[in-house]
């Protein structure tokens with residue numbers, strides 16, 4: 023494939039090199055500093071060489087970052103059907119709430135008596151998530167989904183250890199799982215055992231049975247599974263795993279279609295994480311900040327990480343440290359700003375509207391699935407939940423791949439779906455529309471997907487060379503991952 027790398031000159035000269043010697047965008051109040059413009063700093067600590075920073079005016083900076091932000095793609099600029107990531111609209115009221123100084127200015131070392139409001143919010147969110155999940159208690163400490171997985175697996179480990187059951191060293195993970203599942207199990211010190219999926223994408227119970235012995239600590243699953251299909255045999259699976267002495271871990275990244283309808287606790291799961299930044303609306307393109315609360319069933323509550331927020335008999339909130347806890351997984355209580363957004367989102371929707379999220383996300387996904395299956399290969403028929411996976415184009419005779427289709431979508435102003443995940447198919451294309459998209463947007467997307475399928479047949483080279491209209495064309499993605507150039511100075515020296 024012809025890969026066009028970014029022209030160094032283009033980035034270096036046209037976009038990034040704005041510095042002019044002596045140009046400044048700030049002025050410091052003179053009376054705070056000595057005559058040489060420096061505070062009263064001991065001579066040996068003073069900088070002897072000027073700091074090597076770009077010298078730019080305020081306007082240069084404003085234009086630079088505004089122009090950069092305009093070149094970015096986000097949920098606020100267009101449809102973002104990135105499967106598994108739940109790129110729903112993040113209501114702006116959440117941001118307003120999260121920056122309220124009454125909350126954002128609270129210091130984590132402040133005495134609990136002086137932070138009752140913040141602790142109450144924290145406590146209420148723990149309760150709300152417990153109700154939504156059907157589990158006994160939640161910790162909000164972990165910073166992301168993967169961090170929640172690790173925390174949950176540490177709970178699993180402590181549970182078995184507390185019973186003197188040290189030989190349980192294996193965690194079963196389906197071959198369709200998100201990569202973080204086996205990775206977290208490894209980091210938690212478990213050995214990963216893979217269980218196969220049936221042709222319809224659900225766990226192969228017959229393959230699972232012989233794996234279940236007294237060395238199994240538990241299984242990690244998600245439901246609906248990675249293909250967006252509900253695991254109808256979950257009750258039987260839960261019984262099998264429990265009978266073998268194992269625990270069930272639920273990857274809550276796919277909780278969106280079940281909100282208020284089906285509870286992981288009721289399905290038999292003992293431990294789960296929720297990606298607050300996905301299901302409960304915090305902007306999460308670009309990697310953060312996130313929050314991955316972990317919920318557990320009654321018999322595991324004592325192992326949750328410290329610190330915890332509790333309420334005493336007088337209704338006062340306090341920070342508690344459990345003695346049987348697995349220890350700490352975070353500094354203080356976690357990413358409070360994300361929790362505020364999640365809490366605002368839950369209260370804004372309310373109990374009844376929260377129950378509409380799943381059905382609408384499911385309706386949108388099925389509408390897309392049924393509309394595209396003539397042009398795109400649908401390996402698994404039937405009603406999906408909030409997302410679906412196609413195995414590339416139905417007609418692959420012209421050699422147009424899933425990557426080509428994804429890049430061509432950029433030309434038409436849509437973000438690409440998740441591609442080449444799950445690994446069950448060669449040309450996976452995972453589409454998640456979320457509940458917040460209108461019928462008009464879905465129709466536009468469907469039109470464009472049909473158009474691209476037609477182009478793939480009639481003018482395949484155009485699709486293979488896409489994107490043709492974006493600022494940068496085909497990137498060397500492997501190079502970008504292996505040798506990332508993260509600053510413009512590194513680019514200059516590269």
Ligand SMILES: *Cc1c(COP(=O)(O)O)cnc(C)c1O
Pocket residue numbers: 106107166167168169200202203244273275276297312314
């Ligand atoms: C996003 C995701 C994760 C990991 O969550 P992060 O918050 O990105 O760490 C785990 N499992 C699934 C299915 C996901 O989609």
